[in-house]
Amino acid sequence: MITKISGILGLFATLCATSAIDAQSMFRGDAMHSGTFAGPAPRQFHRVKWKFPTGDRVISSPVFKDNVIYFGGDDGNVYAVDAATGRQIWKRATNGPAPATPAIADGTVYIGSYDGKFYAFNAQTGAVKWKFATDGERRFEAKGLHGMQPKNQTIADPFDIFLSSPVVANGTVYFGSGDGNVYALDSATGDLRWKFKTGDVVHASPALADGVLFFGSWDSYFYAVDAATGKEKWRFHGGEDPTIHNQVGFQSSPAVMNGTVYTGCRDANLYALDAATGKEKWRFFNDLSWVITSPAVADGKVFFATSDSSLYHVVDANSGKPIVRQQGKAFMFSSPAVVSDVVFIGVLNGTLEARDLKTGDLLWDFKVEKSKQNDGWVLTGDRKFNVPFLFHSNWREVPLLATDQEIRVGAIFSSPLVVNGVVYFGSADGFLYALE
């Protein structure tokens, strides 16, 4: 009972601490990354409300504040777009791709870029408030990565595609970096409050609950750190893969709910950890298939999907026991958004799916034009990835080119946002879409 009350108080404290932020103004909806959004959800697709073109892929997920959609572009720009019309309000250039999701708080847009800088822009005008230089971005890399040859050559991981998205609370903005650090900056000035060093790239996005910051690193550890001081509270060891470095690292961002942390891992597990101690409560193994999606948690259930096995899962939040299992068409990196009785998720074959909350049955889907065109036969006739055709050699260049090909069909890495019944998401075809 005491645990329950302290859990409720902790939840209340977190909600108060992030009161300046709407539930749609940061990655996964809130500081705890529940992945749930209020409001109506379209159970049928009617039309494309608008689509907004950019200069490159849109990997970032959109966020919403005061009728404006904000997102980052791989063309290096950060965008503010009128949610009703799809017209650009402002754009500001960074000096590198921005595949992170911004957070909006106190009239400021916070986002990192591959130029190694973390930016604070005025939300109304786009004017730079401050910039903070990290020790530099980089992608996860390893020798013989994923079995690519030559095995003694260090290869950057083409699937390390997101940058860490910030969480803002109590005048502090927190984010991870390719330099291995998690940073806590004064949200008004950009001054460093503390930084926490891990052993490798941190591109997962930290979640905040009850004064504790939760995040995973590519060093195979998942960390809980005091949000005020940056002192480590506990760490949890995920899987290792010293041979081909395929089954290692936390790329998924955690969700924290009722004293439990849920996170996917490249070691093919979805983990449920005790938020207070880091002790494993349960794990759900996915037969060597990565869990890149950030889980959503609602109504005592955890919603997530897998990469290679392309499975959509709903499991019991307390026990990890399977409730729903649906076979998808292609890899899923996008994180599910739970809205009313519908779950939305992007698929790397260029499709946005809407699934029934209870059954997981497909209600409707939307394919971007590039996906329908299927140039280069990237997809099979039934819209799966044409794996034998793309990965016919393991020589270094071929897997890299193949992954690039996969992205060409308008892959949806971006996690959907639903506001007032409109579904917003980005595509690798360079557009941000609004569907209703």
Added chain:
Amino acid sequence: MTRSTTRTIHRGRRIRAVGAFVRVIAIIVVATVLPCRAEDPISGRWEGSARIPADDITVVLDLAQQNGAWVGSIIIPGLGLKGAPLTDLKVQASGVNFAVKGALGIQLKLRLDANNKLAGDFEQAGNRAPVTLLKTGPPQVEHPPRNTPVAKELEGEWKGDYEMLGYPRHVSIKFANHPDGATADFVIVGRKHNVLPVDLITQEGDLVTVDSHEIGFSFEGRLRDGKLTGAISQGAIETPLVLMRSK
């Protein structure tokens, strides 16, 4: 029927008559405007693709008339072009030709066909591909960012030194304010005397930027305590640089 009732009826008839007159005028105005709009089939947002071997390049083109002159910008996802300005823009009733500003060297030669599509050639680096565009809405032409004025205390010459690839470089930036924004003379002296073509100067609060997009150089610094403290960037290479007012 009283006199006041009769006056009310007459007033009502007058109001209806005035209302009818206003409607007629409105119809005439709209009817006058419509042919003008119909004479401008080129203005708008155009979307489509260029078919290069084994791929489609998405093209979003915005064309509009402003103060009697044609302006335009283009978006090409995948090539990093978002609202890139058009140069050598020639618009005729039969079509439009232009080049895209920047290093890619893209040119489009388009004709307005009988189905109101803009169709023609997409050219780059000696290659040519067919392109077809459909009008999808009103134009959303992007204008390049403009120079802002700079603070009075920033006017004049600032100097500093940095080292790159083992060579010392001397930097001079001379700011001046004009009615349409600031200008800056940006000179770097290393083994050669380099005058950089500056295309954008901005000051937002104490943050000052001077950009030469043509050769990929920029300076960005904060004006604090009488110094411009920041960095000079050439592509991804960024070197700290402090500029002091020239004596």
